Amino acid sequence: MAKYLEIVRWVENRIKNGELADGDKLPPENELGAMFGYSRQTVRHALSVLGKKGILESRQGSGNYIRSGQSAVSEDTREKRIKVISTYINSYLFPRVLQGMTRTLEAHGCSVGIAFTYNHIDDEKRVLEEVLGEDVDGVIAEPVMSGIPNVNCDLYEKIREKGIPVLFFHSYYPGLGIPHVSLNDVEAGKAAAEYLISLGHRRIAGIFKSDDGQGQRRYQGYVEALRAHDIPIRESRVVWLDTEDERNFTYSRDRILNRMKGCTACVCYNDEVAHALTGLLQEEGIAVPNEVSLASVDNSELARLNAVPLTSVIHPMESLGERAAENLLAMIREPDFDGTYEFPVEIKVRESAVRCRARG
Amino acid sequence: MAKYLEIVRWVENRIKNGELADGDKLPPENELGAMFGYSRQTVRHALSVLGKKGILESRQGSGNYIRSGQSAVSEDTREKRIKVISTYINSYLFPRVLQGMTRTLEAHGCSVGIAFTYNHIDDEKRVLEEVLGEDVDGVIAEPVMSGIPNVNCDLYEKIREKGIPVLFFHSYYPGLGIPHVSLNDVEAGKAAAEYLISLGHRRIAGIFKSDDGQGQRRYQGYVEALRAHDIPIRESRVVWLDTEDERNFTYSRDRILNRMKGCTACVCYNDEVAHALTGLLQEEGIAVPNEVSLASVDNSELARLNAVPLTSVIHPMESLGERAAENLLAMIREPDFDGTYEFPVEIKVRESAVRCRARG
Structure with a gap:
């Protein structure tokens, strides 16, 4: 954060917590400078910014005073600057989540800055370092590759140490104590597997993302569902893809076909994977859903438009964005507010899964 | 644990912590039965086992007494039953780790039971459920697939709730507070990458295991090394393999070659991966080390015997087994002992990496 902004934030926070009220006088410039260890020039710049914001008034020869009307309402009326950090990876989800998020933030009088x-991780580092130099009131971030160790966690910690609330959406880094708003991904994986089991399938493959937390949690739900029905868990039926593999699905063709041998159904990480898998199976002459049933997660446009429309766990999309925005605003108002919320799951049934006809 | 064993352990533990001493009289059979809620038959069986162990003597018409000489020395001389649970996956490491472990345990008068x-995860569940029914003094376990969520963590917790110390070796589940003895895998990945960087390489690929914690931590070290030298981190240069992929390396051929495009070097998860990669590159007519330099981890026999002998981070093997055994015994003696130890790393230089000749 720029030096002058530190002084601006300090004054604003003292008004917010009642230590400074309408008409109170600020310490003289030289005292402020000594308090912060900054030059008189920096202090003057801060005071001029506070003046332009209508928070301070300067009385000639007397000093700087809190302008009347600031103390009671300033915190509610002052425009909040919210930084939204997104991966822009799941292009079929992202615009709708962001729409819900920005609409809600703007309805509360916030200004929203978006970064991708x-x-x-190099881009995440750059964006987080920028945030540390900016004057923001809160951060809503989608974690980068939350399924593998992240070397930028120290930067998230630094932002929180500055007293700036941080909320994750879509996923989270388990090690950090940062709240998150997401789909309940364990339940999502479980619901997809349970649906296939309810149709009589027992040899059920799974394709999951290895480099994000959602993938790991959906896998956990898949395993829990199989175990709840006493179905043996075969590690050889699980395929792990990373972001690069998802983009270059055909490079994984042999691995995937090998893992699916003998399986009558497959739990897919998301609609993108289910869509690519549908194509791959059809090229191999394997009929979906009659030879292999699919259940997926996200219930995006792609689920509806897929060659075989997909049975898919519903993703809250706009609602997730709205909830993330609301929870971050609550965290700004009440520092003790726990922003974590996981959406319960529901499955949308379409044609991609049918009753199992195989024996044994 | 069988009911009678609960009573046996209760008596042994009271002797150990000094609540019962030589010549002390045990409560009558009916009181013991009431305390535990078990039948007189179960109590009698427990007392007879304690008699056979030489811990109790029964005096006709009077009751059961702690045999003299028990209180001072019983805990040190009584044979400890240690359960060792291993994956048996890294066959070039496992026998040597286990050798160090069992030799040390047996030198301390322990009996060792080994399970695989x-x-x-289904086999891990079965083995842990068996342990819960056995009378063991400590468990040394190699976690199953510690890089992805494990649904058997509750069973490890149950074992600890019974007061049985558990120590992990090779890896650990981050969520559980169970200590571990392992190589410092972050430093291992970092050392392999640092060595390649010291030879002038900057376009360095990485191949890691996604389903074990070592893979994730070696990746973290690789990223930290690149970042420390201001080398951009390209996710497209990292390949994640799981246990199945490692066994069927050729299914990943296209993925691996695609990720390595333009790279002059590669950090390999372990010697097995480096060995398979050497073969794959040679088949493609790519010369190791002149076109692609390799650095690996484990310094096993395979590192020495590989077509191009491998520069590899040294794995402590026997020492790791010995240290795990010693730390578990310390945990049994002193319940507050912190058994965690990570071995520092050192790299063995051979022919698989040479100075970078490429530009830019």
């Missing part, structure tokens, strides 16, 4: 990481 | 999980 493209799911690259 | 084959890195399957």
Whole structure:
């Protein structure tokens, strides 16, 4: 954060918590400078910014005073600056989540700045370092590759140490104590598997993302569902894909076909994977759903438009964005507010899964 | 645990912590039965076992007394029953780790029972359920697939709730507070990458295991090394393999070659991966080390015997087994002992990596 902004935030926070009220006088410039260890020039810049914001008034020869009307309402009326950090990876989900998020933030008088990481840790580092230099009131971030160790966790910690609330959406880094708003991904994986089991399937493959937390949690739900029905768990039926594999699905063709041998059904990480898998199976002359049934997660446009429309767990999309926005605003108002919320799951049934006809 | 064993353990533990001493009289059979809620038959069986162990003597018409000489020395001389649970996956490491472990345990008068999980969670479940029914003093376990969520963690917790110390070796589940003895895998990945960087390489691929914690931590070290030298991190240069992929390396041929495009070097998860990669590159007419340099981890026999002998981070093997055994015994003696130890790393230089000749 720029030096002058530190002073601006300090004054704003003292008004917010009642230590400074309408008409109170600020310490003289030299005292402020000594308090922060900054030059008189920096202090003057901060005071001028506070003046332009209508928070301070300067009385000639007397000093700087809190302008009347600030103390009671300033915190509610002052525009909040919210930074939204997104990967922009799941293009069929992202616009709708972001729409719900920005609409809600703007309805609460916030200004929203959006940055993208493209799911690259170098980009995430750059964006987080920028946030540390900006004057923001809160951060809503989609974690980059939350399924593998992330070397930027220290930067998230630094942002929180500055007193800026941070909320994750879609996923989270388990090690950090940062709240998150997401789908309940364990239940999503479980619901997809349970649906296939309810149709009589027992030899059920699974394709999951290895480099994001959703993938790991959906896998956990898949395993829990199989175990709840006393179905043996075969590690050889599980395929792990990372973001690069998902983009270059055909490079994984042999691995996938090998793992699916003998299986009558497959739980797919999301609609993108289910869509690519449908194509791959059809090319191999394997009929979906009659030879292999599929259940997926996200219930996106792709689920509806797939060659065989997909049975898919419903993703809250706009609602998830709205909830993330609301919870971050609550965290700004009440620092003790726990922003974590996981949406319960429901499955949308279409044609991609049918009753199992295989024996044994 | 069988009912009678609960009573046996209760008596042994009271002797151990000094609540019962030589010549002390045990409560009458009916009181013991009431305390535990077990039948007189079960109590009698427990007392007879304690008699056979030489811990109790029965005096006709008077009751059961702690045999003299028990209180001071019983805990040190009584044979400890240690359960060792291993995956048996890294066959070039396992026998040597186990040798160090069992030799140390037996030198301390322990009896050692070994069980295998084959890195399957269903087998791990079966083995842990068996342990819960046995009378063991400590467990040394190699976690199954510690890089992805494990649904058997509740069973490890149940074992600890019974007061049985558990120590992991090779890896650990981050969520559980169970100590571990392992190589410092973050440093291992970092050392392999640092060595390649020291030879002038900057376009360095990485192949890691996704389903075990070592793979994730070695990846973290690789990323930290690149970042420390201001080398951009390209997710497209990292390949994640799971246990099945490692066994069927050729199914990943296209993925691996695609990720390595333009790279002059590669950090390999372990010697097995480096060995398979050497073969794959040679088949493609790519010369190791002149076109692609390799650095690996484990320094096993395979590193020495590989077509191009491998530069590889040294794995402590026997020492790791010995240390795990010693730390578990310390945990049994002193319940507050922290058994965690990570071995520092050192790299063995051979022919698989040479100075980078490429530009840019």
